[in-house]
Amino acid sequence: MIKTVKIKKFKGFESLEINDLSTINLLGGKNNAGKTTVLEALFMFYDRLNAHVLLRQYGWRGVGEIALQPETLFSPIFYNFDLNNNISVEITNEKNYFSSMSIKYLDDINNKSITVPGNDGKVSADTIAIPNSSLEFIYKDSSASKKTVQLTIENNSISLNIKKYEGSVTSAIFLASKIHPNPNENAIRFGELDIKGKAGSVIEFLKIIEPRILSLSSITTSNGNSMLYADIGINIKVPISYMGDGVSRLLTILLAIVSTKNGVVFIDEIENGIHYSVLPDVWRVIEQAAIDNNCQIFATTHSYECLNAAVEGIEAPNNFRYFRLDRSPKDNLVRAKKFDIDSLEIAIDNGWEVR
Numbered sequence: 001m002i003k004t005v006k007i008k009k010f011k012g013f014e015s016l017e018i019n020d021l022s023t024i025n026l027l028g029g030k031n032n033a034g035k036t037t038v039l040e041a042l043f044m045f046y047d048r049l050n051a052h053v054l055l056r057q058y059g060w061r062g063v064g065e066i067a068l069q070p071e072t073l074f075s076p077i078f079y080n081f082d083l084n085n086n087i088s089v090e091i092t093n094e095k096n097y098f099s100s101m102s103i104k105y106l107d108d109i110n111n112k113s114i115t116v117p118g119n120d121g122k123v124s125a126d127t128i129a130i131p132n133s134s135l136e137f138i139y140k141d142s143s144a145s146k147k148t149v150q151l152t153i154e155n156n157s158i159s160l161n162i163k164k165y166e167g168s169v170t171s172a173i174f175l176a177s178k179i180h181p182n183p184n185e186n187a188i189r190f191g192e193l194d195i196k197g198k199a200g201s202v203i204e205f206l207k208i209i210e211p212r213i214l215s216l217s218s219i220t221t222s223n224g225n226s227m228l229y230a231d232i233g234i235n236i237k238v239p240i241s242y243m244g245d246g247v248s249r250l251l252t253i254l255l256a257i258v259s260t261k262n263g264v265v266f267i268d269e270i271e272n273g274i275h276y277s278v279l280p281d282v283w284r285v286i287e288q289a290a291i292d293n294n295c296q297i298f299a300t301t302h303s304y305e306c307l308n309a310a311v312e313g314i315e316a317p318n319n320f321r322y323f324r325l326d327r328s329p330k331d332n333l334v335r336a337k338k339f340d341i342d343s344l345e346i347a348i349d350n351g352w353e354v355r
Helices: 037-044 053-060 071-075 185-193 199-206 245-259 278-291 304-313 341-349
Strands: 002-010 014-019 023-031 087-093 099-116 124-139 146-154 157-164 173-174 217-218 226-232 264-267 294-302 320-327 334-337
Touching: 002 157, 014 037, 014 334, 023 037, 023 278, 023 304, 037 053, 037 087, 037 173, 037 226, 037 264, 037 294, 053 071, 053 087, 071 087, 071 099, 071 124, 146 320, 173 245, 185 199, 185 217, 185 245, 199 245, 245 264, 245 278, 264 278, 278 304, 304 320, 304 341
Parallel strands: 023 294, 023 320, 173 264, 264 294
Antiparallel strands: 002 014, 002 087, 087 099, 099 124, 124 146, 146 157, 217 226, 320 334
């Protein structure tokens, strides 16, 4: 479990340090303070073997298309869009085990020999300079091991070159705020849990905000995709997506947590689609699911009701931390102010602005 994180030169952060993280970590702050950016930096740390590591993050922010050029594909993740600003993300766990990720831009020119037709119709060999731009990801840890991965733009495509990598990667899932839950993805996750006999816990958790649900079934539709249907005690099963955004959102969160045992789940704008009146129960359910599956949660919020619900719903105060991110107008640095449940409750009772 992550206890400390340090982020440098990533997107809007020149540097940021967050200490004393817990099982559930909620981030707040004004617009452009960097709440989502913290989640993206940490998720990138774990999404290291995915060639779409950048494209996925841009898609979560609503960017549908992007040119395969360093200035458009690579530069948005660097501080001030400057490719010379090397990125680093460092984490320390509860056993003081240290691991880090550094990212730097490589702009190599490779001389390649190609055959081209001449003016006289004959084919001859010619040598041209072809740009080959890459991001190099270097991972280090307390064991002194070094692992290297390169993300490369070449021949109008993206490739992942695993130069030196051994060992496993902690499982991580990112739930974006701007993208609706994927019914097919949820059905697949539920099916995998059902095979292992672990689906019952998800249903019991879900009943807390929708007690009519008796069971869930993964049904394959005519187009080959799968959807989850709920038995709510009538003569026909109902697609879960018809039961409201709150049920779909909580189901997506629960499936992510239960499917990521001993891993990390990132949830952007956790309260989206969930009515404030059931948020205390939602926090209670998320806390229990996270503990049962040893899954660490990082989430963001803009909602005062969400903070108040966390104070009311979290049962073990040590399981929760709230961090308000503030960007200083003097030096443009972002700093994280920590609140535990007790200090957050005091702030809310006194009407202090902590969002």
